[in-house]
Amino acid sequence: MLFTLFFAFTWENKTFLYAHVYTHTHTHTHTHTHVYVCICTYLFVCVFPDSVMASGQGQSIAMGLGLGMDTLEEELEKASFFGHLEGGASSTIDYSRLNRDLDSSTTTITPGQRLQLDQKENELHTREELPLQHNTELSSLRQENYLLQSKLHIAEEAKNKCRWHLGLCNSLDPLTEKKLQEIQKEVKQQETLIRGYQQENEKLYLQMKALQAQSKLNEEAMFTENQRLVNELTSTKEQLSKSTLPRTVQNIGxxxxxxxxxxxxxxxxxxxxxxxxxxxxxxxxxxxxxxxxxxxxxxxxxxxSSGYFELQIVEDRYKEEVCSLKKKLQWYAENQELLDRDAARMRTATAEIHKLTEQVEKLKMEVGKKDNESKLKQRTREAKRIQDLERQVKEMEEILKRRNPNSLTALIYAAANSPALDEGPSQTTVLLERRIRKLEAELESHNDEAKRSLRAMEQQYQRIKLQYEQQISDLEQQLAQKHQDQDLAQSAGVWEAQVHSLQDELEQLKETFQSRENILQEKVHSLQVKLSKPKPEKAPQHSPSRHQQQAETALGVRIERLNQELSAKTRTIQELSRTVERLQRERRNMPPGPSLRLVAKQKLVVPKGPVFAPGEREGTVGEGGETAAFPPTHDEKDYQPKVFTGSHISEVLLENERLRLRLEQLEHKWDEERVALFQEWSAEQLSSLKADHQREVERLLTQISVTHSSSKVAELTNQVISQEVRLHIHFRDQVKELQTTKDALAVSKLREDTLQSQLTRLLEELKQAKECHSPELRHFTSLERKIHNLELRHARREKELQQVISQTRLVLETEHQSELERWRSLAQGKTRELEVFRLELDSILDVLRELQRQGVVIPPPDQGSSLPFTWRT
The missing domain is CATH 1.20.5 (Single alpha-helices involved in coiled-coils or other helix-helix interfaces)
Structure with a gap:
């Protein structure tokens, strides 16, 4: 028979295990073998971390038993071995023989066994290193446990007092409310302290900035002083070198x-x-x-005396300001290309950075996967090992529980089964938070890029606008130059030639239109004759009458079209006649200037004149029909022979040739424009004729359908057509009324313009009259102007002040809102911390309730020293 008893005691953080083995054999009665084993406590903690319960700072740690112990079969073998040794020996052990046996056994160890021993030693070293790492974690956990236990002891004392004295289980609610109130007070105190620290930090920050600025100024002053001293030193050195010259150079000196x-x-x-x-x-x-x-x-x-000079000065000043602003805009537009290139480089760099960061993240994920796989493998191995050790511990605990049900190990077992506290945030929440931060960064980058693109588009718009404005100004200058050239290029017979050409063209148009009108009248007469003839009787068949009706409708459409053409031609003739009359009136009303002087001279014959060139004589004869003389007029200027002395006859001929070419180009352009206008007019006429033809065809179809059918649909269509005709007449009347109103509006506009011009003229006369008044009145008007200017400046300043006040108000509101958001976030953080603390307290209370449910009786604090823990079964 074999019995093994285990006893453990703790001294100086080490657990000593005492094993007393009782063996009973047939040859020996009782043999006592004492084996002492010393095992470090931290190794036990490393192997069994779940079976440790901390009871406070400075207290000893109670641990489970069975560390490093063999199974029961190995213990039996050890007992039999020691029994055989004691059977063959005396009452005292021969240690020398045992040592010799040990030496001999060490010499007989094989290399494989030695390798196994080395591996076991390495494992032992790793096991010894692991507790050192866990000790650091344990120290932090002990501190946290100590704080939590202190709070837990306070709650337990209140709970036990209420339970022992009053016997009520629901007395924790007011205490928890009081505790929460105390915690809120502490939080408020902490917030006030934080606010004070924040103010103090801001003051210190301002002082630090002032000191930095002062130090910079001191450094600059020191630098300038050093430079001055260095310059003085160099000058003194030069003077010393000059004064130390040898005496032999006195004559030269x-x-x-x-x-x-x-x-x-x-x-x-x-x-x-x-x-x-x-x-x-x-x-x-x-x-x-x-x-x-x-x-x-x-x-x-x-x-x-006159306000034109002042207006000219103001206009020049505004032109200078506009030029400067245009230069600024042009500078910004030119620099925008550089900004665009920089932005493109920044975008490429950011894209490369994003790619590299993605590659780094992928590599990190791969490394993390590999680490996780290795950790999973290691965890599986450790889990198997832990399961084996837990199985051994459970076996030992079952043995101890059967022998001593109220022992400390049972309490440890119960504490090990208590639920653990909530862990930190899961991996999914971390990934989601990271994703949110990444998306926020991408959104900010997209917003910045959109702002840059908008600014680039705005600068591009300004650049294009400046280019168009510059082009418009250039074209205006060219147009003004062309007008000047045309005015200079107008010679004596331009107006007369234009009038003659227009008259000839008018005569040609009259002849053509008269011929067309005669032809059309003949056609109309012939058609009327045909229509006046009696119609033949209708054939019994339906198809000949239909063809006859179609021919009649076509003839009616053609007659209407010809009438419309005739009216249009008459209108054009009237318009051309009006233009000719207007040109003649303008020619009569124009003063006889230098450009028209030759036109008046062409009506007289020169008995004695200068000898003309053949081309000139032909031109004059062709244009006027007779030679022109040059009699003196009342407005002719005195002859000045030195006016054209600087110009050669070749230059004058070249200028004349250039003007002639320009005149030919303008005439060609005018002919092209006239042809284009005639084509447009003919296209419009053709489209209108097509529309009229379509309408007439539809009308004839409806008429045929009405005449050859007596159904309800035909009657309704007839009503619709009549309604359309009435509407057409009504709309035509409205168009006529609109035309009359347009004419009245034009007349009223003209009257308004004349009244406006009269008003401006009267205002100018009033201004001149005011200027002609006495000095006192002029002084009074100047004072009025100054007062008006002061009022305008005051209003402008008031407006600027209102803008500044609104801007400051907006800034203050934004700052106040940001401050509110910051304090709100702080309050939310505090509430989250309180929630976490409340959850921790709830978990501790759940642990206590679980212990109570399992039968652990926790004594009150005044009886904790006398009453031990008990285990209810």
């Missing part, structure tokens, strides 16, 4: 001294001359200022 004296005399004379010139300059400046004052007075007088 005298010559240099004389030269220096002469140079100083020249400098003195130059200084006197400069002084004299400065005095003259001052006198000239005084004269110039006087002249400027006189000029300003003259300008003021001119401005008072």
């Amino acid at each position: 005298c010559v240099d001294h004389i030269q220096r004296i002469t140079e100083l005399q020249r400098q003195m004379e130059a200084a006197q001359e400069n002084q004299r010139l400065k005095q003259e300059k001052q006198a000239l400046e005084v004269d110039l200022q006087m002249m400027r004052k006189d000029r300003d007075l003259a300008k003021a007088h001119v401005v008072n």
